[in-house]
Amino acid sequence: MGSPAEVCSLEHYLELPDHILEDRLLTAKQALGREVVILGHHYQRDEVIRFADFRGDSYKLSKEAGKAAGRYIVFCGVHFMAESADILSRPGQITVLPDLNAGCSMADMAEITQVEECWEQLVRAGMTSEEGVGITPITYINSTAAIKAFVGERGGVVCTSANAAAAIKWGLAKNSKLLFVPDQHLGRNTGFALGIPLQEMVVWDPYIINGGLTTDRLCSAKVILWKGHCSVHQRFLPEHVDNVRAKYPGIRVIVHPECRWEVSQKADAVGSTEGLLRMIRQAPPGTSFAVGTEIHLVNRMRREFAAEDKRVITLDDYCGCLCSTMFRISPQHLCWALENLAEGHVVNQIKVKDDVKHWARVALDRMLEIQ
Ligand code: 13P
Ligand code: SF4
Numbered sequence: 191m192g193s194p195a196e197v198c199s200l201e202h203y204l205e206l207p208d209h210i211l212e213d214r215l216l217t218a219k220q221a222l223g224r225e226v227v228i229l230g231h232h233y234q235r236d237e238v239i240r241f242a243d244f245r246g247d248s249y250k251l252s253k254e255a256g257k258a259a260g261r262y263i264v265f266c267g268v269h270f271m272a273e274s275a276d277i278l279s280r281p282g283q284i285t286v287l288p289d290l291n292a293g294c295s296m297a298d299m300a301e302i303t304q305v306e307e308c309w310e311q312l313v314r315a316g317m318t319s320e321e322g323v324g325i326t327p328i329t330y331i332n333s334t335a336a337i338k339a340f341v342g343e344r345g346g347v348v349c350t351s352a353n354a355a356a357a358i359k360w361g362l363a364k365n366s367k368l369l370f371v372p373d374q375h376l377g378r379n380t381g382f383a384l385g386i387p388l389q390e391m392v393v394w395d396p397y398i399i400n401g402g403l404t405t406d407r408l409c410s411a412k413v414i415l416w417k418g419h420c421s422v423h424q425r426f427l428p429e430h431v432d433n434v435r436a437k438y439p440g441i442r443v444i445v446h447p448e449c450r451w452e453v454s455q456k457a458d459a460v461g462s463t464e465g466l467l468r469m470i471r472q473a474p475p476g477t478s479f480a481v482g483t484e485i486h487l488v489n490r491m492r493r494e495f496a497a498e499d500k501r502v503i504t505l506d507d508y509c510g511c512l513c514s515t516m517f518r519i520s521p522q523h524l525c526w527a528l529e530n531l532a533e534g535h536v537v538n539q540i541k542v543k544d545d546v547k548h549w550a551r552v553a554l555d556r557m558l559e560i561q
Contacts, residue, residue, distance in 0.1 A: 201527040204205065208237060215241055218528035226292065226531060228524075229275065231267035233484040233516040238524055244275040245253045247464035248274075248331045252346070253558060255279055262286060262531055265540070266519045268294045272540040273335045274348075277550045285540045288523035291348050292515050294332050296448075299418035300372035302336040304396040308369070309444035312414075313381055315405050319407040322374070324345060325414075326361035327369045330354070330559070332420075335542045335550045337371060342553030350390030351447050351462035351559060353410075354380040356560045358413075367411070369394075372418030379454045381413050381448045388451075395416050417537035425509035426482045431456040432506060434480040444469055453482060477500040481505075484513050519536055 191515070204446045217349040219226065219241060219254055230242025239245055244254045248271060255263055263285045270407060272287040309318075309327070309518060311385040312447035318324030322344035329341045338348050345364065349357035352413045361368045369371045370377035374393055377540060381391055390412040394401035397417075408414070426449050444466050454460045459469055470479055470491060475498055481488045482505040492502040504511065542550065 200523070200526050203522045204520075206522055206525070208521055211237075211525050215521060215525050215528060216524065218532045221532040222260075222262070222528065223337060226258050226262040226264055226528070227254070227260045228264045228266060229254055229258075229271075231516065232467070232487045233513050234266045234456045234519060235458075235486055235517065236490060237521045238519055239490075241524065242266060247350065247352055247462045248527075249350040249462065250464055251275070252278055252331070252350070256558065258283065261338075262536075264288065264524070264527055264531075265525065268292045268297075268334055268513075268515050269540070270294055270297045270334065273542055274331060274338075274554060275397060276459070276540050276542050277547050277554055283294065284536055286527050286538050287521070287538065287540050288527040288538060290538050292518040294329075296373055296418055296420045297332045297334060299549060300329075300333055300337060300396070300416055302340060303333060305337055305340055305371060305416075308394055308401060308416075309397065310409075311400060315408060317409060318365075319479060320344075322365070323363055325367045325369050326365045327371070328357050328361050328377075328524065329371045329553070332375045333372055335546050338553045339546045339549035341371075342431075342549035342551070342556070346553060347556040347560070348550075348553045351376060352464060352560050353557065354447065355384060357557065358384055358561050360556075363411075367414070369414045369416075371416040373420065373448060374415040374417055375419055375423070375450055376447045378413040378451050379449075379460060382451065383460075386412055391415055393533060419450075420448040422484060422511055422513045423482070424511075425452050425511050426450070426451060426505050427509075428452040428456050430506040430509070431480075434503075438478055438480070438503075441478040441503075442469075442473070442479050443480045443482070445505065447523075449482050457539070467491065470500060471496055473500060477501075479503070480505045483511070484516065485511050486513075486516070 231238040256278040278287040327346035376521040392411040395417040
């Protein structure tokens with residue numbers, strides 16, 4: 191390992207070719223030993239996720255963050271995941287995101303000031319009290335810590351794609367109405383699967399006065415969905431399901447709930463990334479799957495399940511379903527982060543402010559209690 195001065199420069203690392211990083215990553219990880227826990231989301235590239243101590247979806251990784259024993263949690267994923275890990279970690283633990291540019295375009299579609307404005311309008315319309323008597327606010331984990339805190343303070347909960355159904359049931363047991371932020375598709379797909387008709391779910395557009403809804407429409411709705419989406423999963427279209435079924439008769443189509451409603455309706459099953467993996471793991475040999483989610487996970491499943499005589503293909507070859515922000519975590523960034531930690535330098539720490547942390551933790555703890 192180089193001198194501390196060399197270790198600190200990211201530019202130097204970005205010039206290093208992948209093939210020399212493997213040994214350095216292993217050496218840095220060994221040097222840190224139990225001091226570090228590396229968490230890797232399923233969408234990470236192979237050359238990064240192979241160094242993860244735990245892989246999983248947002249739900250599983252939140253649980254691991256809460257249990258992590260080491261001094262450092264290095265999160266190979268995106269910003270909201272590292273923020274959640276920091277909120278759930280013990281005092282004194284340090285969470286690191288190897289590239290601070292690894293954000294999530296869906297999380298960027300809801301700003302705290304917009305959510306506050308929306309809530310104010312719902313209060314003014316007499317639909318809820320400021321404290322949340324009338325409407326339960328639910329935020330998908332793909333959101334800022336400030337929104338998680340907002341929801342926590344108003345009796346609401348964070349959900350992930352793995353427990354959205356349980357969160358909606360929980361929210362409707364408290365109040366007859368929900369505000370679901372920021373993924374309209376996860377909210378709509380899950381609400382519909384629970385028997386809520388489409389007409390009872392309205393979309394709040396934060397860029398239009400009053401969300402673009404009349405007070406009557408708002409008051410008659412059971413679920414108010416935020417107008418947000420994942421641009422990666424929107425690329426899957428209903429015709430992709432028709433095409434793949436025509437080409438491979440008998441193939442099972444499984445998709446992530448961030449896909450649009452028309453796609454999820456045509457699919458055989460819908461699940462979080464961990465859920466999709468489980469469906470393939472539990473299928474008998476000889477089963478074929480077309481999977482509607484991020485391409486790095488699909489390609490990894492294709493390779494890993496080939497040995498069990500299971501065929502895994504992407505739902506569509508041409509839509510380029512790659513999460514460019516997940517992709518930002520490169521082996522170079524990971525090596526830079528780990529070697530710096532091994533030298534005693536903390537780089538790219540994700541630190542949620544204490545006042546935000548309290549209520550965000552309340553909302554995340556509720557999430558971990560409901561499955
Ligand atoms: P999962 O929690 O299902 O892994 O989803 C996270 C995500 O951002 C999917 O786009
Ligand atoms: Fe965000 Fe979509 Fe990427 Fe998931 S796949 S991290 S929702 S942009």
